[in-house]
Amino acid sequence: MNITLNINGKTYSHDVEPRLLLVHYLREVVGLTGPHVGCETSLCGACTIELNGKAVKSCTMFAVQANGADILTIEGLAENGKLHKMQEAFWNEHGLQCGFCTPGMIIASKQILDRNPNPTDEEIRHGLEGNVCRCTGYQHIVNAVKAAAKATGA
Amino acid sequence: MATTTTKTETLVGKRIRRREDPRLITGTATYVEDIKMPGMHYAAIVRSPHAAAKIRSIDTSKAAAHPGVAAVFVGKDVAGVGPVPCGASLPGLRVPHHSILATDRVYFVGHPVAVVVATDRYIAADAADLVEIDWDVTQAVADPEKALASGAPAVHPEWPDNKAFDFHQEHGEIDKAFAEADVVVKQRITSQRLIPTAMETRGVVAEWRAADRALTLYTSTQIPHLVRTLVAMMLGLEENRLRVVAPEVGGGFGSKLNVYAEEALMGFVSMKIGKPVKWIESRRENFLTTIHGRGHVDYYEIAAKKDGTILGIKLKIIQDLGAYHQLLTPAIPTLSVLMMPGLYRTQNIRADIVGVFTNCVPTDAYRGAGRPEATHGIERMVDMLAAELKMDPAEIRLKNFVHKDEFPFPTATGLTYDSGDYAAPLKKAMDLAGYDKLRAEQAEARKQGKLMGIGISTYGEICALGPSPATPAGGWESATVKIEPTGKVTVMTGASPHGQGEETTFAQVAADELGVDIDDILVLHGDTSIVQYGIGTFGSRGTAVGGTAMYFALQELKAKLKKFGAMMLNSDDVTLANGQCVCNKTGAAKSIAEMAAASYRAMALPPNTQPGMVSTYFWEPPNFTFPFGAHLVVTDIDKDTGAISIRRYIAVDDCGNLLNPLIVDGQVHGGVAQGLGQALWEQAVYDDNGQLVTGELTDYVVPRAHMMPWIESSHTITPTPVNPLGVKGVGEAGTIGCSPAVVNSVVDALSPLGVKHIDMPMTPEKIWNLVKGAH
Numbered sequence: 054m055n056i057t058l059n060i061n062g063k064t065y066s067h068d069v070e071p072r073l074l075l076v077h078y079l080r081e082v083v084g085l086t087g088p089h090v091g092c093e094t095s096l097c098g099a100c101t102i103e104l105n106g107k108a109v110k111s112c113t114m115f116a117v118q119a120n121g122a123d124i125l126t127i128e129g130l131a132e133n134g135k136l137h138k139m140q141e142a143f144w145n146e147h148g149l150q151c152g153f154c155t156p157g158m159i160i161a162s163k164q165i166l167d168r169n170p171n172p173t174d175e176e177i178r179h180g181l182e183g184n185v186c187r188c189t190g191y192q193h194i195v196n197a198v199k200a201a202a203k204a205t206g207a
Numbered sequence: 208m209a210t211t212t213t214k215t216e217t218l219v220g221k222r223i224r225r226r227e228d229p230r231l232i233t234g235t236a237t238y239v240e241d242i243k244m245p246g247m248h249y250a251a252i253v254r255s256p257h258a259a260a261k262i263r264s265i266d267t268s269k270a271a272a273h274p275g276v277a278a279v280f281v282g283k284d285v286a287g288v289g290p291v292p293c294g295a296s297l298p299g300l301r302v303p304h305h306s307i308l309a310t311d312r313v314y315f316v317g318h319p320v321a322v323v324v325a326t327d328r329y330i331a332a333d334a335a336d337l338v339e340i341d342w343d344v345t346q347a348v349a350d351p352e353k354a355l356a357s358g359a360p361a362v363h364p365e366w367p368d369n370k371a372f373d374f375h376q377e378h379g380e381i382d383k384a385f386a387e388a389d390v391v392v393k394q395r396i397t398s399q400r401l402i403p404t405a406m407e408t409r410g411v412v413a414e415w416r417a418a419d420r421a422l423t424l425y426t427s428t429q430i431p432h433l434v435r436t437l438v439a440m441m442l443g444l445e446e447n448r449l450r451v452v453a454p455e456v457g458g459g460f461g462s463k464l465n466v467y468a469e470e471a472l473m474g475f476v477s478m479k480i481g482k483p484v485k486w487i488e489s490r491r492e493n494f495l496t497t498i499h500g501r502g503h504v505d506y507y508e509i510a511a512k513k514d515g516t517i518l519g520i521k522l523k524i525i526q527d528l529g530a531y532h533q534l535l536t537p538a539i540p541t542l543s544v545l546m547m548p549g550l551y552r553t554q555n556i557r558a559d560i561v562g563v564f565t566n567c568v569p570t571d572a573y574r575g576a577g578r579p580e581a582t583h584g585i586e587r588m589v590d591m592l593a594a595e596l597k598m599d600p601a602e603i604r605l606k607n608f609v610h611k612d613e614f615p616f617p618t619a620t621g622l623t624y625d626s627g628d629y630a631a632p633l634k635k636a637m638d639l640a641g642y643d644k645l646r647a648e649q650a651e652a653r654k655q656g657k658l659m660g661i662g663i664s665t666y667g668e669i670c671a672l673g674p675s676p677a678t679p680a681g682g683w684e685s686a687t688v689k690i691e692p693t694g695k696v697t698v699m700t701g702a703s704p705h706g707q708g709e710e711t712t713f714a715q716v717a718a719d720e721l722g723v724d725i726d727d728i729l730v731l732h733g734d735t736s737i738v739q740y741g742i743g744t745f746g747s748r749g750t751a752v753g754g755t756a757m758y759f760a761l762q763e764l765k766a767k768l769k770k771f772g773a774m775m776l777n778s779d780d781v782t783l784a785n786g787q788c789v790c791n792k793t794g795a796a797k798s799i800a801e802m803a804a805a806s807y808r809a810m811a812l813p814p815n816t817q818p819g820m821v822s823t824y825f826w827e828p829p830n831f832t833f834p835f836g837a838h839l840v841v842t843d844i845d846k847d848t849g850a851i852s853i854r855r856y857i858a859v860d861d862c863g864n865l866l867n868p869l870i871v872d873g874q875v876h877g878g879v880a881q882g883l884g885q886a887l888w889e890q891a892v893y894d895d896n897g898q899l900v901t902g903e904l905t906d907y908v909v910p911r912a913h914m915m916p917w918i919e920s921s922h923t924i925t926p927t928p929v930n931p932l933g934v935k936g937v938g939e940a941g942t943i944g945c946s947p948a949v950v951n952s953v954v955d956a957l958s959p960l961g962v963k964h965i966d967m968p969m970t971p972e973k974i975w976n977l978v979k980g981a982h
Contacts, residue, residue, distance in 0.1 A: 072329065086241040087234020089457070091406050092490040096904040099406060127234030140232040144224050147869045150877060151706030152231030153406040153457030159232060174917075181912035185904070187406050187458050188706050190876030190941075191912040 056120040060085070061129025069116045076100045078116035079126060087127035087156040091185070098184030101157030102126045108164040110157075110183070127156035130163070138204045139163045139197070148197035150188035158184050162198045170205055172198070218715040218725060222869035226725075227710040236455040239410035239427050240487050247412070248277055250476060250486040251331035252469070253321040253338045254495070255313035258347035258566035258897020259360065262311055262320070262340060270323050270337040275330035277480050279338065281321045282310035288475055289441040291468050291531070294679040295538035300372045303363050303564075305531045307441070307468035307475075314362060314530035315566050316897055317495030319468055324476055324484060347566035347897035351527035352504055354563050362530055362564035371528055371562035372537055376544050378619040379555035384519030388510035392591045397966045398503040398580040400527065400891035401884070402901070403573045404909050407457020408488035409497055411470055413477035422478065423450045426470050429459045430743035431703050433534075433680055434466055435735045441471040442478070449474075453733035456705030460881070461572035462497050463705065464745040465534045494902050499891050500573020502527030503540070503580045509588040510555075515596055515603040519555030522547050522584065526562045529569035535576075536569050537562050538679060542577025542669065545620045549585035550629045550667045550835060551607040556619040566897040572745065574881050575939045578668050579946060583967075586664040586947030590954065591963060599646075600951065601637060604665050605630055622669065624833045625935075631923040632859035633665050633837040639857050639919060640839050653959055658844035658978075662952025663837065666944040670862075670936035671832040671929065672746030683827040684748065685741045686757035688717065688764055690820040692807040694800025696721060696728045701741010702753025703733040707938065708870040709749055713757055715866055716932065720761040722786035723799060739823055747936025750866060751832055755930040760824035767820060770813040771802040832927045832935035836860035838879075838948035844956045849975025851887065851953055853916035858944060861923045863935035868922075871937050875920045878941020880910045885942075886949035888914070890968050957981075 057066040060083060067082055079085045079102070088111050091099035095113040102111045103125035130137040139159050142148065149155040158181070165172055165180035172180065177198045178191070186194060230236040267279040291305040309320045321338050325331035346360035353359055354369040361367040385391060405427075412425040422444060428434050431451040439446040456463065469486055477484045488497065508521040526540040544558040575582075593603040609616045611628040618624060645661055652659040673682040685701035698717055700709060710730040718725040731737055744753070765783055772788025773781045780791040789796045797805075802820070805811075809818040841855040858875055865871050888908035892900040901907040926933030946967060953969055954962055960981035965973065 070329070077328075080241075081243070085234070086237075089238070089407070090240065090487075091408070092904050094490065094903060094905070097406065097490075127232075131233060136232070143232050144228045147225065147873050149228065149231055150708070150873055151406065151456065151458040152228075152236055153238065153455075155231050156234040175913075178912040178915070185406065185909055185911060187404055187460070187881075187909065188877045189873055190878075190880035190910075190918065191915050192876045192918055193873055195912065 054117050056117055058119055058122050058124060060124045061126060071115065071117050073116045074112060075114040075116045075119050076111035079111060085126050085128050089153055089156060091153065098157045098161060099154050101160045101184060103160055108161050127159060130159065139201045142197040142201035142204065146193050146197040146200055148189065148194040154184060154186045158186060158194060162201070165198060166202055166205065171202055217719055219719050219866050221867065223711060223715060223867055225708050225711040226714060227708065238407055238455045238457055239412055239425050242412045242425050244414060244483040247483040247485055248324050248326060248480060249328040249331045250473060250484050251323045251335040252319050252486065253323065253335050255309065255316060255318040255320055257313060257342055257344050258316050258349065259345045260313050261343040261345065262309065262313065263343055264341045265321060266339040267321060269339065270334040273330065273334040273337055275326045276323060276334045277326065278324045279321060280308070280476065282306060282308040285472065285475055287443065288471055292437050292466055292534065293532035293536065294534045295532065295536065297372050297374060297537055300537055301366055303531055307472045315568050316899055317492065317568060322472060322476060324480060349565050349567050349893035349895060349897040351525050351563040351565055354565050355525070355561070362566055369564045371564055374541060374560040376558045376620065377556065379519065381519050381521065381555045381557040384555040385510045388518050389513040390595055391508060391510045392588060392595050393508045394588065394591060394964050396505045396507060396584050396587055398501045398505065398583055399967055400502040400570065401500045401573055401889050402494050402891050402907055403460045403462035403497065403500055405458030405460055405462055408490060408493040409463065409467065409469065410487040411473040412483060412485045413473035414483040415477040415481065417481055420448050421450070422448060422474050423452065424470060424474055425452045425454055427456050427463055428453045429463045429703060429705055429745050431733055431735050432701065432740050433743060434470060437466045438471050438474060442474050450736040453703045459705045460574045461500065461576055461745060464572050464743065465498060490904065491902055494907065495899055496568055498533050498569050498571035500570060501580060502570040505580065505584050507584050507588050509592055511592055513596065515598050515606045517551050517553045517607045519553055520547060520585070522558045524560040526560055527565050527567065527570055528562050529565055529567045531569050533569040533571045535679060536571045539570065539572060539577045543581040545622055546578045546581035546669060547585060548619050549582060550609060550665055552609050554619045567893050574878065574942045576746065578939065579882070579943045582664065582666045582943045583947045586666065587950060587964065590951045594958065594963065600663050601633060601642065604633060623830060625830055625927045625929050626925050627833065627835055628923065628925050629665060629835055632835065632861050635921065635923060636837040636839040636857045636859045639921065640841065640855060645841060658846060658956040660842040660952040660956025662840045662948045662950065662955055664944050664948035664951060665837045667833055667835045668939060668943050669831045670747035670834050671751035671828055672748045673831045674828055681742060683742065683825050684752040684756045685739050685823065685825045686753065686760045687739050687821065687823040688757060688760040690764065690799060690803040692804050694727065694803050696723060698728060698730045698757055699738040700730065700732050700753045700757060701738060702744045702749045703741065704744045704749055707744060707749050708867065709753070712750055712866045712870060713754060716754060716758060717761060720765065721799060722784060747938040751930055751934050751936040752826065752828055754932055754934065756824050756826035758931055759826055760822040763822040763824065764820060767816065768799060768802050770816055771806055772797050774811060774813045775802065775805060828929060830929045832863065832929050834860065834862040834935040834937065834940055836940060836944050838944040840948045840952040842952040842956055844953065844974060846978050849971035849978060851969060851974060855919065856916045857919045858941065859921050859923060860937065860940045860944065861925050862937035862940060863927045864924060864933035865922065866934060872920050874937045875941040876918050878939060879918050879945045880915055882942040882945025883915070883949060884910045886946040886967050886969060888968050
């Protein structure tokens with residue numbers, strides 16, 4: 054099937070097998086290896102991307118279902134070489150260790166602030182429920198989201 | 208051009224953001240799964256759905272005929288490949304032959320039986336389903352105590368008692384200690400099987416270049432050099448023809464401190480088909496076939512005087528080994544024995560281990576590896592003893608601690624504790640908590656029928672693994688430091704990291720030692736064709752052993768720089784500091800870049816000095832290090848639901864000097880999360896048929912953000928004399944300190960109901976039943 058979609062501001066058109074998962078399409082056809090596959094069952098969130106403005110797990114969606122969509126992956130977050138404030142915040146606050154969950158975690162964190170620019174700790178933790186990190190214990194991730202919120206407010 | 212920037216600010220001890228992060232936060236880091244090569248094929252592995260079965264026949268014809276399939280291999284095809292190695296040795300150890308694909312029998316669910324190789328991962332998966340195996344299913348045993356019972360099914364028919372080894376260690380006068388005791392407390396304590404769950408599963412890309420007789424393995428590992436040596440032996444390939452690369456590694460926690468069948472298998476496949484081949488473990492495969500941790504049933508006895516003085520400890524460990532030995536499987540419980548006295552002075556111990564085969568995936572090193580089990584046990588026993596003697600749990604600990612003027616302290620298990628002030632973190636944690644006030648509040652809460660608990664653990668650990676005679680594979684670590692002709696500094700560490708931030712902490716140390724800008728330093732690791740032989744990152748050794756190797760390489764380079772400086776300044780009286788060599792008489796100076804350039808240009812050389820500015824150092828540690836600390840946890844229990852809520856989590860850790868407190872905090876937080884996971888949620892459950900019931904993240908509950916309490920982390924600092932950096936290691940501290948503090952807190956909360964012990968994980972159901980049973 055032929056699909057056309059916008060990814061990180063560029064238009065892509067490919068003929069794909071109907072069963073091709075979106076995450077495999079992004080990683081192997083388009084060459085964006087930022088979204089990671091951590092569980093194949095939408096439980097870990099390492100593959101989280103933004104699709105039409107919503108954070109979704111790209112491992113449990115077919116590429117053909119994304120036909121016509123606007124997609125943002127971690128690779129599209131920095132603009133003109135300038136890191137997104139959430140990326141900066143993860144860096145400054147040590148919100149990552151092995152980094153495998155990080156692309157999905159940053160996209161999910163961005164969504165939290167998109168919906169609520171001033172979340173409480175509890176709201177941040179609730180917003181991160183769908184993303185597993187095995188390294189950080191989440192505390193520095195919570196700090197990062199708070200720091201990014203503060204950076205927006207400033 | 209010589210461009211090294213000099214600097215005067217000290218970086219060690221600063222909260223510096225990590226130098227490895229830019230590639231990770233932009234999604235541009237390269238993990239194994241991100242590697243793509245021309246002509247690359249994909250492998251899918253056919254695994255046993257049974258825990259114990261004989262293979263009557265395997266029919267691969269349909270799979271082989273499937274369009275896009277390049278090859279299918281089964282056990283007999285890989286008969287020439289050596290077994291998966293066990294690096295541990297114990298007297299009388301039974302080591303089952305562990306072939307990389309099963310031949311006539313399978314021993315656990317997930318046991319690899321065949322590999323299907325195709326042009327595309329989807330095709331490989333399709334074709335794997337077409338492999339037909341005729342099974343003769345036999346009886347399995349998945350529980351180690353049941354496996355020891357007479358008449359239990361034999362995991363390996365040649366050893367009907369299912370025992371892999373017996374181990375005994377004793378010190379002091381244990382029988383006398385128990386005979387003279389006023390009180391003896393006994394308890395069976397389990398430390399359940401856990402699934403390490405690194406976010407990146409295992410994966411291998413193998414690339415064979417026949418014309419060069421060269422094989423490259425990209426594998427998600429903590430130990431690239433050991434993988435090189437052992438996989439070369441398995442494949443019968445000359446070691447210098449095998450390059451192993453650990454690219455970005457997405458977490459390990461011990462689960463990648465191993466050599467797995469699939470690493471050799473992919474090498475074999477690539478050599479057979481002459482194409483690169485990739486295998487990426489699915490999460491389900493990861494749960495079924497990557498090593499698990501823990502798996503202890505422990506029987507403790509502790510003897511004491513009325514005043515709380517501990518007289519002796521007895522321990523019998525039943526270790527669930529699983530079906531095979533992986534790299535260190537049988538050695539792990541021996542670490543528990545070493546750690547069993549905890550921070551306490553007693554010299555009388557008796558320990559027995561029985562290693563038991565079960566039809567489960569092997570257990571091996573998982574964060575803490577033997578030490579969390581021991582710490583959990585001793586810290587529970589000390590609490591039970593305090594309860595028996597009606598003493599405060601803090602008081603009984605303070606009474607029995609090795610005193611701060613007793614170091615170096617020889618323990619009952621043959622270790623020499625390096626340095627410590629064990630009372631300091633406990634007192635600090637109690638101050639931070641407002642301990643006396645909390646106890647008063649608890650008394651008040653109890654009057655109102657509320658269940659509030661205060662739990663303490665004071666843990667010690669064995670880190671910086673370790674002196675080579677005490678480790679299975681050599682316990683040293685290596686570093687090379689090169690100052691390039693333009694003055695830029697390249698550090699190569701043998702301690703291949705996977706999230707620990709060594710690219711940052713090592714650069715901090717090197718920048719300080721050389722007096723150069725941190726941006727002039729690059730830290731490389733993980734590629735055996737670039738980095739000198741090394742051991743790896745595990746056992747809280749990366750910085751304490753690997754960092755120390757770099758420190759000594761830097762000292763050698765500094766001495767050499769000084770020689771060049773003296774020659775170039777034509778002076779015997781020079782000082783090397785702040786990135787330059789200064790003549791103390793004239794004040795004339797040469798920068799590190801100038802001296803490096805001169806060393807390579809070699810127009811003139813100092814006496815007995817080689818050109819170039821490179822130093823390689825292999826550091827053999829004279830001892831382990833022994834970090835310690837105190838965790839204090841306040842819990843409230845909901846009587847109606849059994850839910851445990853953690854009101855305060857205070858962690859005071861002493862890991863010696865802190866190179867980068869930001870990174871240290873991260874290690875503590877992550878460690879606590881895994882300890883809390885064990886205390887409250889995580890458990891690998893096998894049913895009686897050896898099926899893994901908790902086979903996905905739906906059923907195996909790892910902590911998520913909303914489940915974690917805020918961790919109040921702080922430190923006391925007692926540098927180790929074992930290494931010049933004074934660092935002890937912090938990778939496992941959080942995990943080791945956590946679980947006993949949490950269980951002690953919940954038992955304390957439920958103690959008015961007569962509860963004395965709770966095994967982990969303390970699920971709401973378990974707590975609810977305890978509360979209900981008390982009424």
